[in-house]
Amino acid sequence: MPHFAMVIDLNTCVGCNACMAACAMENQSPVWDVQKWRTYVHDKEIGLGSDVNRRFFPRLCNHCDNPPCMSVCPTGATQKKENGIVFVDQDLCMGCRACAMACPYHARVPVTHADMRKGREFYGSDYHRTSPSMDKCSFCDHRVEEGRKPACVETCVGSARMFGDLDDPEDPVAQMVASGAARPLMPHIGTRPNVYYIDDIRWRS
Amino acid sequence: MEVNMTYATQDIWTWWLAIYLYFGGLGAATLAVTFLTDMYLKPSRDLVIWGAGAGVVLLALGSLMLFGHLLDKVAVLTILNPMAMFNQSTAWIAWGTQFIIWMMVWGVLYALPYVRETEFPKKVPVIKDLIDRPFVIGISKLVNRFHRQVGWLAVVNGVGVAVYTGLLLQSFPAVALWHNPAVPLLFTVSAFSTAMAFLLLLMYTLLHEQADESIRVLYERIDLVLIAGELVVLFSLYMYLKNGSESAVRSLELLWNDYGWMVGFIGFGLIVPFFLELKGVMKGWSTRVPIITASVLVLAGGYMLRHYFMYAGVYAYPW
Numbered sequence: 001m002p003h004f005a006m007v008i009d010l011n012t013c014v015g016c017n018a019c020m021a022a023c024a025m026e027n028q029s030p031v032w033d034v035q036k037w038r039t040y041v042h043d044k045e046i047g048l049g050s051d052v053n054r055r056f057f058p059r060l061c062n063h064c065d066n067p068p069c070m071s072v073c074p075t076g077a078t079q080k081k082e083n084g085i086v087f088v089d090q091d092l093c094m095g096c097r098a099c100a101m102a103c104p105y106h107a108r109v110p111v112t113h114a115d116m117r118k119g120r121e122f123y124g125s126d127y128h129r130t131s132p133s134m135d136k137c138s139f140c141d142h143r144v145e146e147g148r149k150p151a152c153v154e155t156c157v158g159s160a161r162m163f164g165d166l167d168d169p170e171d172p173v174a175q176m177v178a179s180g181a182a183r184p185l186m187p188h189i190g191t192r193p194n195v196y197y198i199d200d201i202r203w204r205s
Numbered sequence: 206m207e208v209n210m211t212y213a214t215q216d217i218w219t220w221w222l223a224i225y226l227y228f229g230g231l232g233a234a235t236l237a238v239t240f241l242t243d244m245y246l247k248p249s250r251d252l253v254i255w256g257a258g259a260g261v262v263l264l265a266l267g268s269l270m271l272f273g274h275l276l277d278k279v280a281v282l283t284i285l286n287p288m289a290m291f292n293q294s295t296a297w298i299a300w301g302t303q304f305i306i307w308m309m310v311w312g313v314l315y316a317l318p319y320v321r322e323t324e325f326p327k328k329v330p331v332i333k334d335l336i337d338r339p340f341v342i343g344i345s346k347l348v349n350r351f352h353r354q355v356g357w358l359a360v361v362n363g364v365g366v367a368v369y370t371g372l373l374l375q376s377f378p379a380v381a382l383w384h385n386p387a388v389p390l391l392f393t394v395s396a397f398s399t400a401m402a403f404l405l406l407l408m409y410t411l412l413h414e415q416a417d418e419s420i421r422v423l424y425e426r427i428d429l430v431l432i433a434g435e436l437v438v439l440f441s442l443y444m445y446l447k448n449g450s451e452s453a454v455r456s457l458e459l460l461w462n463d464y465g466w467m468v469g470f471i472g473f474g475l476i477v478p479f480f481l482e483l484k485g486v487m488k489g490w491s492t493r494v495p496i497i498t499a500s501v502l503v504l505a506g507g508y509m510l511r512h513y514f515m516y517a518g519v520y521a522y523p524w
């Protein structure tokens with residue numbers, strides 16, 4: 001059984017936001033509210049005076065191996081697959097938002113009845129959501145099951161996002177993680193994330 | 206990697222969740238205290254009816270707050286099933302919901318024989334018919350036979366609710382203010398302290414004639430100890446936050462630099478009532494006004510604690 005993970009190289013992310021758009025279309029996110037997109041690229045200026053650099057920081061659900069969003073979920077809507085993907089069963093979710101309170105990575109977003117009404121208008125008859133829920137990135141599990149990569153990875157122009165199997169020693173993603181070049185966010189919280197970042201060194205040089 | 210941290214409070218669970226936690230703790234602790242008083246100190250019909258009534262009404266109102274904010278209200282059915290507690294054994298909302306339901310059920314049953322004895326329900330149309338139905342009379346007789354067992358079932362679930370309100374916040378690992386063992390302790394002590402205040406308020410006003418002096422004095426003493434305990438827990442929390450992570454330090458700054466928290470909650474919600482009750486216990490008061498004042502302050506302080514707690518939790522985001 002594979003153990004899926006993502007590595008994001010902050011050195012090659014150019015802040016084009018193509019990943020956000022690809023994800024939103026692929027997963028029919030409420031595009032009218034950027035707070036409700038499953039992935040988001042933060043844009044920050046770092047430095048002083050004339051020595052200022054922009055830093056782009058993509059974030060998404062970290063598909064934690066010890067996910068607090070799952071342990072607090074009273075309905076069992078948040079579940080983890082054997083391949084490591086954490087997903088939400090939207091029919092079980094009652095939208096109490098405990099998962100959003102528990103997630104240290106700001107990865108849960110509400111999709112309401114009003115969003116669904118707009119969604120039906122915007123996406124037309126293709127719209128597949130059946131009930132409101134606290135939504136999140138699913139690593140595009142529907143694509144992964146078909147052997148494809150998540151939409152954000154496939155569309156990333158700088159190849160900043162890489163997707164792979166940690167249990168495959170030949171997989172470049174597994175190698176970057178094993179070498180320590182790619183590191184998780186806030187591992188001290190104990191969530192055991194499966195999204196790893198390669199730190200950007202441009203602005204430090 | 207974590208050099209550009211952003212620190213943020215949340216706007217997901219706000220005042221309405223504070224009301225849920227407050228009514229939950231207050232209602233459940235009031236029910237537990239009155240039932241224990243009735244079982245082990247002195248049979249107290251009025252206290253039991255008020256305790257069960259407060260438990261049911263406050264918990265219903267509190268639960269409505271949460272229910273009203275659910276994204277999908279139909280899906281709540283999943284957690285009304287008692288098996289949810291075992292299927293989702295790490296989710297405190299699953300436990301809390303069952304504690305709330307069963308506390309209400311056992312609470313109403315425990316109070317039933319007393320309700321049947323009182324005059325007022327006989328004047329209320331629907332209730333009048335209901336309490337004279339043969340099956341209700343049968344249940345009432347059964348409750349009388351298993352008085353203590355039913356009482357304890359309600360008390361255990363009531364204590365469960367009070368503790369749950371703190372465990373719920375403690376289960377969010379990203380926020381240092383919430384994710385520490387002082388929180389369930391603080392919320393439980395505060396729940397019982399507000400329950401004492403509520404009962405004292407009742408016994409000095411609406412139940413003034415019927416109230417038993419020895420029980421009133423006992424409640425005053427217990428409340429004094431509980432307030433002192435709450436201050437000790439708050440002090441340890443302060444020390445923990447002061448030397449804690451950045452999330453902890455920022456929460457501490459938010460709370461301890463806020464007049465509402467410092468003057469409102471700690472000053473008027475704890476210290477002033479502590480001294481008013483201390484004087485009452487040591488030397489007594491010639492009027493009931495000071496204890497009524499202390500009770501109102503403790504009740505207001507109980508809400509403020511939860512309100513400020515919800516708004517002062519700080520998340521640390523590495524972007």
Ligand code: SF4
Pocket residue numbers: 060061062063064067068069070086102103104105106107108136191
């Ligand atoms: S990042 Fe947040 S939402 Fe995703 S698995 Fe971890 S805790 Fe859950």
Ligand code: SF4
Pocket residue numbers: 069072073074075076077078088092093094095096097098099100133134
């Ligand atoms: S909002 Fe849904 S997924 Fe999140 S904890 Fe509540 S029931 Fe679970």
